[in-house]
Amino acid sequence: xxxxxxLWAAMLLVVAATAATLSGALAAxxxxxxxxxxxxxxxxxxxxxxxxxxxxxxxxxxxxxxLEAGDLYVRKEDREVVxxxxxxxxxxxxxxxxxxxxGEAGRGAVDKIRINNSLRRAISAALGSLTLMSxxxxxxRAAADSVFKTRNPDGLAALETxxxxxxxxxxxxxxxxxxxxxxxxxxxxxxxxRLGAIETIRARGDQESLALLNAVRSAEGASAAVRxxxxxxxxxxxxxxxxxxMAQNLWYGLSLGSVLLLAAIGLAVTFxxxxxxxxxxxxxxxxxxxxxxxxxxxxxxxAPGLFDASILxxxxxxxxxxxxxxVLIERTVIRWLYGRPLETLLATWGLSLVLQQxxxxxxxxxxxxxxxxxxxxxSFELGGLVITHGRLWIVxxxxxxxxxxxxxxxxxxxxxxxxxxxxxxxxxxxxxxRTARMDALTFGLGSGIAGLAGVALSQIDNVSPNLGQxxxxxxxxxxxxxxxxxxxGTLVGALALGTVNKFLEPYAGAxxxxxxxxxxxxxxxxxxxxxxxxxxxxxxxA
Amino acid sequence: MLKTTxxxxxxxxxxxxxxxxFAPAVARAQDTIKVGILHxxxxxxxxxxxxxKDVMLMLIEEQNKKGxxxxxxxxPVVVDPASNWPLxxxxxxxxxxxxxxxxxxxxxxxxxxxxxxxxxxELNGILFYPVQYxxxxxxxxxxxxxxxxxxxxxxxxxxxxxxxxxxxxxxAGTDYVYPxxxxxxxxxxxxxxxxxxxxxxxxxxxxxxxxxxxxxSDIKKFGSAGKKTAVVSTINGDANVPFYKELGNQGxxxxxxPVVAFSVGEEELAGVDTKPLLGHLAAWNYFQSVxxxxxxxxIKKWQAFxxxxxxxxxxxxxxxxxxxxxxxxxxxxxxxxxxxxxIDSLIGVTVPNLxxxxxxxxxxxxxxxxxxxxxxxxxxxFEIVSQTPGLVVGDEWSDFLPDSKSLISDWRAPMSCxxxxxxxxxxxxxxx
Numbered sequence: 001x002x003x004x005x006x007l008w009a010a011m012l013l014v015v016a017a018t019a020a021t022l023s024g025a026l027a028a029x030x031x032x033x034x035x036x037x038x039x040x041x042x043x044x045x046x047x048x049x050x051x052x053x054x055x056x057x058x059x060x061x062x063x064x065x066x067l068e069a070g071d072l073y074v075r076k077e078d079r080e081v082v083x084x085x086x087x088x089x090x091x092x093x094x095x096x097x098x099x100x101x102x103g104e105a106g107r108g109a110v111d112k113i114r115i116n117n118s119l120r121r122a123i124s125a126a127l128g129s130l131t132l133m134s135x136x137x138x139x140x141r142a143a144a145d146s147v148f149k150t151r152n153p154d155g156l157a158a159l160e161t162x163x164x165x166x167x168x169x170x171x172x173x174x175x176x177x178x179x180x181x182x183x184x185x186x187x188x189x190x191x192x193x194r195l196g197a198i199e200t201i202r203a204r205g206d207q208e209s210l211a212l213l214n215a216v217r218s219a220e221g222a223s224a225a226v227r228x229x230x231x232x233x234x235x236x237x238x239x240x241x242x243x244x245x246m247a248q249n250l251w252y253g254l255s256l257g258s259v260l261l262l263a264a265i266g267l268a269v270t271f272x273x274x275x276x277x278x279x280x281x282x283x284x285x286x287x288x289x290x291x292x293x294x295x296x297x298x299x300x301x302x303a304p305g306l307f308d309a310s311i312l313x314x315x316x317x318x319x320x321x322x323x324x325x326x327v328l329i330e331r332t333v334i335r336w337l338y339g340r341p342l343e344t345l346l347a348t349w350g351l352s353l354v355l356q357q358x359x360x361x362x363x364x365x366x367x368x369x370x371x372x373x374x375x376x377x378x379s380f381e382l383g384g385l386v387i388t389h390g391r392l393w394i395v396x397x398x399x400x401x402x403x404x405x406x407x408x409x410x411x412x413x414x415x416x417x418x419x420x421x422x423x424x425x426x427x428x429x430x431x432x433x434r435t436a437r438m439d440a441l442t443f444g445l446g447s448g449i450a451g452l453a454g455v456a457l458s459q460i461d462n463v464s465p466n467l468g469q470x471x472x473x474x475x476x477x478x479x480x481x482x483x484x485x486x487x488x489g490t491l492v493g494a495l496a497l498g499t500v501n502k503f504l505e506p507y508a509g510a511x512x513x514x515x516x517x518x519x520x521x522x523x524x525x526x527x528x529x530x531x532x533x534x535x536x537x538x539x540x541x542a
Numbered sequence: 543m544l545k546t547t548x549x550x551x552x553x554x555x556x557x558x559x560x561x562x563x564f565a566p567a568v569a570r571a572q573d574t575i576k577v578g579i580l581h582x583x584x585x586x587x588x589x590x591x592x593x594x595k596d597v598m599l600m601l602i603e604e605q606n607k608k609g610x611x612x613x614x615x616x617x618p619v620v621v622d623p624a625s626n627w628p629l630x631x632x633x634x635x636x637x638x639x640x641x642x643x644x645x646x647x648x649x650x651x652x653x654x655x656x657x658x659x660x661x662x663x664e665l666n667g668i669l670f671y672p673v674q675y676x677x678x679x680x681x682x683x684x685x686x687x688x689x690x691x692x693x694x695x696x697x698x699x700x701x702x703x704x705x706x707x708x709x710x711x712x713x714a715g716t717d718y719v720y721p722x723x724x725x726x727x728x729x730x731x732x733x734x735x736x737x738x739x740x741x742x743x744x745x746x747x748x749x750x751x752x753x754x755x756x757x758x759s760d761i762k763k764f765g766s767a768g769k770k771t772a773v774v775s776t777i778n779g780d781a782n783v784p785f786y787k788e789l790g791n792q793g794x795x796x797x798x799x800p801v802v803a804f805s806v807g808e809e810e811l812a813g814v815d816t817k818p819l820l821g822h823l824a825a826w827n828y829f830q831s832v833x834x835x836x837x838x839x840x841i842k843k844w845q846a847f848x849x850x851x852x853x854x855x856x857x858x859x860x861x862x863x864x865x866x867x868x869x870x871x872x873x874x875x876x877x878x879x880x881x882x883x884x885i886d887s888l889i890g891v892t893v894p895n896l897x898x899x900x901x902x903x904x905x906x907x908x909x910x911x912x913x914x915x916x917x918x919x920x921x922x923x924f925e926i927v928s929q930t931p932g933l934v935v936g937d938e939w940s941d942f943l944p945d946s947k948s949l950i951s952d953w954r955a956p957m958s959c960x961x962x963x964x965x966x967x968x969x970x971x972x973x974x
Contacts, residue, residue, distance in 0.1 A: 042927075070920075116917055116927045117706060117821045120797045211768035252755045259753070357584055365588040367783060367813025377818075379791055386759065388791040461752045462783045462813055466586050470750045470780075505756050510747040511717050 030055065030097055034063055038074035038081045038113050045113065046122050053126035056158075061130050063096045068123045072096060073110035084110060125150045132162035132175075141171045148178040148208075153186040177204050184216050194226050202233035206384065210237050244384025249502050255391040257498025258398035259460070261491060262453040263471040264478035265402060268490040269446030270326075272479055273409075273422050276334055276443065277345045280352040281475060282468025284447040287325055288318035288454020289463045290359060293368045308373040311455060318451040326447020330440045338439075352468070360465040370458040394456045401452055406487055408445075418442050481521050483531030493532060497521075574617035575610070575879055577602060578637035580648025580658070580669075585625025586750070586779065590858075591650050593809060594672065595620060597859045598647050600847040601866045611873050619643055627657045634658040638665040644879035645670065645869050647862055651778075652676060652720045659684065666881045670869065672861035674804060674826075676723035680938045680951035680960035683881075685868070685888060686908045687861040689827055690936035691727050695774070697913040698802050698825035699728060701928050702772045703735065706800060709769040710741045712761050715776035717746040724776050724804070730942040741769065751781045754788040762792065765799040773801040782806050783813050786822075796821025796917070808854035811922045819918045827897070827911040828860035829924040834898040854922070860896050864911075867893040868903055889954060899933055906951035906960075908936025 033055070036048035049067075052060045066072050066083050073084045073091065082102055084091035091110060093102040115123070128146030131139045140162070147155055159179055166172040180197035183189045189197075198216065201209045216222065217230035263285060270278045292314040299310045306313070329351060337344045372390060379388040409415035420428040421438045429435050454467070461467060474497075482493025497517060504513035528534065579598045581591035602616045610616055619641045623630040630649065637643045638661065645668040649655045652675050662669050662683040674689040702708040711732060715721025725744060732742060743764050745757060765771035777785055782805070789801065802823040808830050811819075830841065837855075840863065845853050868891045869884070875891070876883040892902040901909045910933040916924025939949035939961070948965040952958070959969035 114925055114927075116925075117797050117800055120821060124797065207763055207766040208768075211766055215768055248759065249756070252753075252759075255755060256753050353584075360584065360588060365583075365592040366809060367589065367780075369813045369815065371815050372787075377791060379793060386792060388755075388788075390787075390791055391755070460784055460787060462780050464589055464780065464813070466589070466750070466780060469586075470752060501753075502756055506760065509745065510751055510757065514748060 253499030253502035257495035261494035266450035279349040282472035284450035288451030322451025323448030327444040330443035483533035489533035578643035578646035670865035687865040721776035790818030807856035
């Protein structure tokens, strides 16, 4: 290992030295090629990219990267291609080759070099062949990935050289897969090499491998041995993928279930525990989402450095805001309507319209953008599973909220008082509990939890006045299905509905899937009117 | 019972109060021409339609500054059909028979248009409909200033075929009439181009669908079969934001699987972080990024009118600008606001559009407009990557559907028919 390192260092030195002596001459050669980038239409730019990639010169890499990022401009006065970065009202220009400063330019003095999708593809293919030997492992990995995708046989020699020097096992295996992909698609590869390549691709075992193997086994002129091996590998990969597909569906179900859980858990308190049919529950979720938007907006303006923490800061804010609105609603409207479910339903439904229109008047009818912090965007792969960070955090958050609520209801004095009031109001009152205050606080708790759901939903759904409407039906479904008054029922109900929905969706489609779930619930409620986990005993009758 | 009545009375009182609060505070001058604005200001569609109401108010205000029409001031009559389709018909009737408006600018969804259509035909009103739609309709009383499928969907697919060399297609849409008809037309068109049935995947989702995980992963799977794949999206309204968020999170890049959308414009992207969406496409007849003096002027006026320097413009807004200017011109030509005269004089009227050309009202009540294809940029705007060399005339009866192939529409005097069947030589066929 130290020897390899020393060798690497020596090589770097040599490369650096040659680069230093040759850079002047090389830059001069590259200059006209770079100039061509700004020659005219997309086709000209594409030809210029190919010509630059042909040189194989590492100095080209920053130029192409700047082009990809949209930082290259054509200076109007001399049609020179320059790199520009925005600075108060104009651009600071530098030479894309070498980075020498070229002064400032006004907005009108330069034209941006526009790129489209096919140019983006050309750039990433070019960068793929140029960065295979980059000192940064991440860049080498991206380069190998891009070679795997393009399967350009001309790149084989460069790839094999890079493979010979590669030390990072992860990057090495991708390079080997890329090499196998080239060998499999190129004409005239000997059978022995093909068989080896099939094994490598089989080990990769993802959707792209499947497509590649399918192409091999249906190709004209493949020998029987190759075809048989490809057939076998194809089946193995297909099997593996269908197993991972099941796991993926399970994950999607869990993720949808956790969203349902978050939306329904507040309702489990207001409807389940208190028995209030609260049609404005969705609007509490929406208010939570708007609170998140306001917090993030304030952070963007006053403390941009805290952006990644904005969602965390929004959690207590949304809870308090939605909770306060909930308490207000309970004190002004709902407390006059206890024991009159029909009137409660109508009043809260009216309230939901009022809240929606109020938000629409204040914030406008259009969507508000709530950005995802860096730790919530993107995805990672776990075997054959693709898990997006945002969804993972929402699953964790849903279970945290559920756990906290359970503890609050079962282990604190506050929870004890809530349960006492809902189970026997007169007795609780006789024991010195201020029942009216408990009612307000319980309703506030349910609403606050709905606000927490709003924080999570702002990451995956529209922050618009209609946000709550789309969740109200689902929330009631979950609570009724799980069993009114039972938190565990809500948990199981949410997860079960989420999973069933996601397993139905691939076969029945999203529309029919939803209908089937609804029919299933109706039939289920016919059989068990009290839901999955029915409360027993005197509490039910009260 | 008494209690219920009292509650009802209270509810009615509240509703009336609300109506008087939300009704436009317009001074009722004596000698004015009334213009109806029929866009939802509450409910699900408010997100898109409120903007169109504001555009109309701006256009009317501007016209009044220029002295109005026929020497009279214009008076906007704003009603709120609240995203409720039957209410659209009711409000349309109110505008036409109670307020006696000269013309109505309104509707967004096809189902709202279908709901008001009989009212406009019965009371002989004039409706300007500004949104891209599925075609298969031509009414004497409706002027379609949005795109027909051949002015949006077909050119977009042609672009993908020619420039992205797409061989596999996902047609994803919301489950209602516009996506279903458009996808039927596209399927027939693609099959005519030699695309095999197994290379087309059709997927419908309910309105407001928010969990796109499985569908996006299906699209990824469909797209990794070794052939270039693209998604043609007719997903409408609120469902778009979660769809694009999921695309971004699952790493579906435009250079691998581009998504071309027909219902996503600058307004819809306002609620999304567009960095992961770089390069996804949209097909429209107008983008805010169109670089013409007319457009720069319009954007300036719009941002001044809304007092918001970041307010974006979009395609249906341009359609209303064109429609309104056409109406003004036709009224001046006819010298009256009487429906029959204006309907006749509207055909052939030509006004400048915002992309530097002139749009004309054709005999089939559709207009000619350019087709633009744009790629999403990091700032939520579109970079125009393709533009038809000339203007495309709207084709109401699609040539790619068997039962509308032989239908044409011509509302000029001798024929005056919205569904003339060239095969049988008779007026009448499917539709109205």
